[in-house]
Structure formats: C-alpha cells, structure tokens
Amino acid sequence: xxxxxxxxxxxxxxxxxxxxxxxxxxxxxxxxxxxxxxxxxxxxxxxxxxxxxxxxxxxxxxxxxxxxxxxxxxxxxxxxxxxxxxxxxxxxxxxxxxxxxxxxxxxxxxxxxxxxxxxxxxxxxxxxxxxxxxxxxxxxxxxxxxxxxxxxxxxxxxxxxxxxxxxxxxxxxxxxxxxxxxxxxxxxxxxxxxxxxxxxxxxxxxxxxxxx
Numbered sequence: 001x002x003x004x005x006x007x008x009x010x011x012x013x014x015x016x017x018x019x020x021x022x023x024x025x026x027x028x029x030x031x032x033x034x035x036x037x038x039x040x041x042x043x044x045x046x047x048x049x050x051x052x053x054x055x056x057x058x059x060x061x062x063x064x065x066x067x068x069x070x071x072x073x074x075x076x077x078x079x080x081x082x083x084x085x086x087x088x089x090x091x092x093x094x095x096x097x098x099x100x101x102x103x104x105x106x107x108x109x110x111x112x113x114x115x116x117x118x119x120x121x122x123x124x125x126x127x128x129x130x131x132x133x134x135x136x137x138x139x140x141x142x143x144x145x146x147x148x149x150x151x152x153x154x155x156x157x158x159x160x161x162x163x164x165x166x167x168x169x170x171x172x173x174x175x176x177x178x179x180x181x182x183x184x185x186x187x188x189x190x191x192x193x194x195x196x197x198x199x200x201x202x203x204x205x206x207x208x209x210x211x212x
Contacts, residue, residue, distance in 0.1 A: 001054040005069060008047045012076050015040050019080065022087055030091065037084055044077050 018037050025033050048070060055066035 001051065001058065001066060004047060004051060004054065005073070008044055008051065008073055011040055011044050011047075012073060012080070015044075015077075015080050019083060019087075022084075034084065034088060037080075041077060041081050041084070044073075048074050048077065 015037055018033065018040075022030065022033055022037075051070045051073070052067075055063065055070050058066045
C-alpha cells in the first residue's frame with residue numbers, strides 16, 4: 001500500500017503546482033493545461049479506489065491510520081477538482097464577455113426604416129369611431145329613461161282611472177260579474193302597457209344603432 005500511496009501523494013502535489021500555471025497560461029495553451037490536469041485527477045481517483053481496498057486489508061492496528069491517510073488524499077483531490085471547474089467557469093464567462101464586446105463594437109447602427117413609423121391616422125380614426133359609439137349608447141340610455149318615465153306616469157293614470165270606475169260601479173250597485181269584468185280588463189290593459197314599453201325601447205335602440 002505504501003508505494004501506491006506515495007505515488008498518489010506525489011501526483012497531488014504535481015497537480016497543485018500545475019494549477020498555478022493556469023492563471024498565467026495564454027489562450028492557446030490553457031486548454032492543453034486543463035486537459036492535462038483533468039487526466040491526472042482522473043488517474044488519482046482510480047488510485048484512490050485501489051488504496052481504499054488495500055487499506056481495508058491492513059492489520060487492525062494499522063487499518064484506521066491507513067484509512068485516514070486515504071481520506072485526506074481524497075479530500076485534497078476533490079478540492080483540486082472543484083478549483084479546476086471554478087477556473088473553467090470563470091474562463092468561459094470571460095470569453096463570452098469578450099465575444100459580446102467584439103460583436104457590439106463591430107455592429108453597424110442605422111436609422112429606423114419607414115416600416116417602424118406608427119400609423120397615427122388609423123389610430124385617430126379608430127378613437128373617433130369609439131367616441132361616436134359611446135355617444136350613441138348614452139343617447140340610447142337617455143331615451144330609455146324618458147320612455148320609462150312616461151310609461152310610469154301612464155300607469156299611475158290608469159290606476160287612478162280604474163279606482164274611479166270601481167267607485168262609480170259600487171255607487172251604482174253593479175253586480176259582482178260586471179265588477180270582475182272591469183278588473184279583468186284592467187289586468188289586460190297592464191299587459192298591453194308592458195308590450196308597448198318593449199316595442200318602444202326596441203324602436204329607439206334601432207334608431208340609435210343606425211345613427212351611430
């Protein structure tokens with residue numbers, strides 16, 4: 001186990017020294033250095049698997065110490081792997097910013113085309129049509145209120161007339177049959193009045209719609 005451990009420990013120190021070269025490497029050689037470091041890390045992980053097996057076969061009095069040494073190597077390698085990935089992430093972000101800056105500097109800006117103008121005439125015409133529709137609806141509502149007021153006045157008049165007729169009939173001593181006929185006629189007049197209300201509202205709505 002000791003020879004393999006010493007070899008793996010040496011490789012970890014070599015990777016640590018290579019990590020310092022990444023910061024000073026140029027664009028052409030940085031990818032090569034990254035690939036070399038990643039290959040060494042993969043090889044160390046393979047050696048660690050073998051070391052874990054060998055440490056479990058050590059004598060009981062040495063087994064615990066052997067596992068601690070292997071765990072320390074594993075921690076160091078994982079730390080190096082994380083440092084490499086962080087460096088690659090920063091490099092990709094830096095390269096992307098440089099590409100975006102170059103694209104922005106090389107871009108040619110032109111004035112707006114005629115297609116980007118806003119059709120103001122069509123918008124004004126549309127707003128004018130909406131205003132006419134609103135005015136027409138207001139006129140229709142006003143006509144409806146006036147019609148309803150007139151019908152309410154007619155209903156009050158009819159109720160007063162009906163009461164006077166009933167009073168006169170009572171005074172003249174007319175029979176119950178005649179009284180029921182008078183009430184039935186008044187009930188029918190109520191439906192005629194409601195029908196006239198609906199017809200008037202319908203004609204008024206049609207005139208307002210045609211005028212708008």
